[in-house]
Amino acid sequence: MAKSRNRTKSKGPSASVRASRESASPVSEAPVPEAPVSEAAVSEAPVPEAPVPEAPASQAPDDPKEQRPTPSSERSAPPNGRKLTVRVLRQDGPGLRETRRWENFEVALRSAMTVADVLREIEDHPVNQRGNWVAPVAWDSWCLDETCGACTLLVNGRVQMACGTSVSDVVRGRSALVLEPLSKFPVVRDLVVDRSSYGESLRRMGIWSVGEPNSGSTSDVNDRLDLGRCTHCGACLEACPEYGDQSDYVGAAVVNQARLAQLSSGSPARRTALTEAMMTPGGISDCGKAQVCAEVCPANVPLVDSLQRVARSTTKRMLFNWLLG
């Protein structure tokens, strides 16, 4: 059983930022009051003469700020001479386990390259390291802006979004970039997996909101905005030790959607129904509190908070049901 660990990664806007968001009243006709902010002091005066400190060393070594971005072609940055070896775990079709194999590619490295850029390079020139013309590596993508959640995969063993991962952050020196499909979902082809079990869980548990939400308080709306940041990428399901073939657990993403639907529903009957849905097999009781979900969430959704609140409300409901026979 995993011990609960202290998490330092933020699971949402920090309390001070949330406070400043509440107190700053963005643009109405009244002049905007200068809200106290938690970061560097802001004043009406023009930028002071002293230059802003340089970007920290953890930034990508090839600083994209040096590039002049051209409007028409985002991928026009010139190659910087280095070659990247990319190892991809491929499979030709659903259920075709015998076609599982590693295939290597070589890609000319450019600065500010993401894993998505690498995969697009391979698509443009689908030739493997041996010089054979192959089917381009299949991968799911849609927005390429880190907002839709389609391109989740395993990069060097960790679950990431392809468009949200800089190559320079995960590859050092001459090591290879290793790409695998998510392991908790059936493979369709190469890096594309079938995540329809997520949608099935949402349907089966009746997760949608009904009735106008009662509370419009700022913090409630902020909570819903935070929970609503989920892009349905499945990273939390991939990382969760409880989620998988060995259990019916629906996963943090589904629990989070249930909580969001509860907060967005005005109908008390619906809110109760959602709590009861979370008490069915595969619901919140299967959560092992490892909290890895919050660590890997690319959208910083406050998952641990959602899980804890749902757990408390199901406990209360269970007692209520028990007391009333």
Place this chain on the structure above:
Amino acid sequence: MVEMCTERGRVRRVLVVGAGVSGLATTVALAELGVPVLLMSPKAARYHRSSRPRDGLAAATGWNSTGFLESADSAEKHFEDAVICGGYGMSQPPLRSLVEAAPQIVERLHGMGVPLQGASGGGLQRRLGLGASLPRVLSLGLDSGRQIADVLDGAVRSWECTGVTDSSGAWVPGERMVQRLEGWVLQRLVQDDAGVVVGVVAQESRSLTQKAWPADAVCLATGAPLAVRARELGSTAALGMAMEAGAIATQLEWAHHCPLAVETARGLRPLGDGLLAHKARLFVAREPEAAGRGATRERERDYAFDREFRGGSPFPSPDRLARAIRAREGGGEAVFLDLSLVPSGALESLLPRGGLGRGRKEVRVVPLVAASQGGLWVDWEAGGNGFLLPESPRNHATSLPGLYAVGGAAAQYHGRAELSGNGLVASIFGAALAARGMAAHRSALARSAFDLPGSVFERAESRERAITERLLSAAEEKIREPGEARVGPLAWVNEFRSVVSEVFSATNGSDQRQEGTAGSGVDPNVARWRSRLEELRQRVSQGAGFVATPALNGSLQAVRELGQSFLVAEAMLCALGARRSLARKSETGASLRTVLVSGTPASSGGAPGQAPPAVREVTEVTYPCVGKAVTCSSALDTRWLAPPPGSRG
């Protein structure tokens, strides 16, 4: 009263293609009207282009808790801002009806669970946006589009769990009001002998199965065509398919510009206009080489845009701002956004996820082209007072009977440029109208698509299967050819998109002046673009080399979609030329027209030896709607606000 089922128990559905905000909203509206829906999307549910950064919802009037109008804004002002922002390039009755309905749309979404922040003193928090003279954008941050789509997706889910009852009131076993087809890619419209759209042929992207789906009406909610930043050409191909079948397109010559995009550690990302509303200011760096890292010194900054746009009220429209920034870039200068006055809470919700690096207080911005503002021409019908008749079957009907279009796929409300926040509202407003139109069309059908002889659909299916066969065998041959350049068809898609992007960047608002070609009527650039596209089309028609796979073939899909997209690109170039002629003739403020284009049938298809697509301008549309012939001219209805003489044509 429509018989819900055929004799053999098949439910008579209508089809919605596309599951972003527009498609989801149309589906919900149809289900609420009692019309069963087939919702088709090329990807799994919840992955769609509506996730792209969107600015929010624009709505003018609202009531605060004490029952008073909460601001000096009004539907009239909202309307005026939108008309001016769009360069008077739209018919005014649909836009006017849209802005009047906007507050109810916001109320409805709020009631469905969309989280909208309240303002102190009651009402909802609003901010300024590009093109607006008063704050009226209700924003959820950069992922406004996705949060709204998710709420609509939840509503669709509830209908997916609701059964269908037949006319006797009995449940139809195993059927639900909404059935989703995820991973199905649209390939062709199916029409009966009279040209009425009776269904589609689509391909399941995983198993590569092709199947014809009958439908009593089809709605394209496939998104704005000629999308430059997408990996796939589905929205462009959908427009191409419709034009091939005879539908008329309009406003393709105008582009949706994102004037502000920033370089993050993970590449170029578009910014919405929210930061401008939160006191970010644009400046031109006099010595751009010295800028870039760290802060630009005060004396090297020229807050030129404050002057150019008269202190910022109204905020400039997105295409004007994009043009101003491009003009500076063209002169060797660089434009930056000064973020030092923006509160950190706003920064957090309005900066893209790539981040800009800690403590950055200024960032270089460049304009990006998103897609075309145009799309399928759709009809509208207004009453005597000029407002749309909500029950009319003409609203959002394309010129193909049985085919409707909503959202980015249709061109109706925005003209030259979309007022900040109007896009999402227009998708939902259009969805409600289209749903009613489709329901009316379905009720009035002499014969349902589901009662047509099976041969209609079998023929369509076989035709598409034959095309797939041909493409696969050509692909195999190409691979074996010696000396074949090792470039896959997906690279050709990039080439296509880069030509489109170049066209839109170069023509950003410049069509009222023929630079350097006065009187000649032919722009040498257009000839160059045309020849690049023709060269690409030749290459595609000679066959693309790629490997066949038992599942998921992105190359096959790319070749098909590319083949259907050349017609749209040619239509865009034709529209550009027509717009230029119109602009030349409009010096005296003659009544404005929209440019309507039609493709001659069978002008695309991508088979070798076929002639290049031919497109011509038309000045009126005649089409049958619910049994009556309707004629509309290309003249715009500008009954409330007349364009000033010499304004942008």
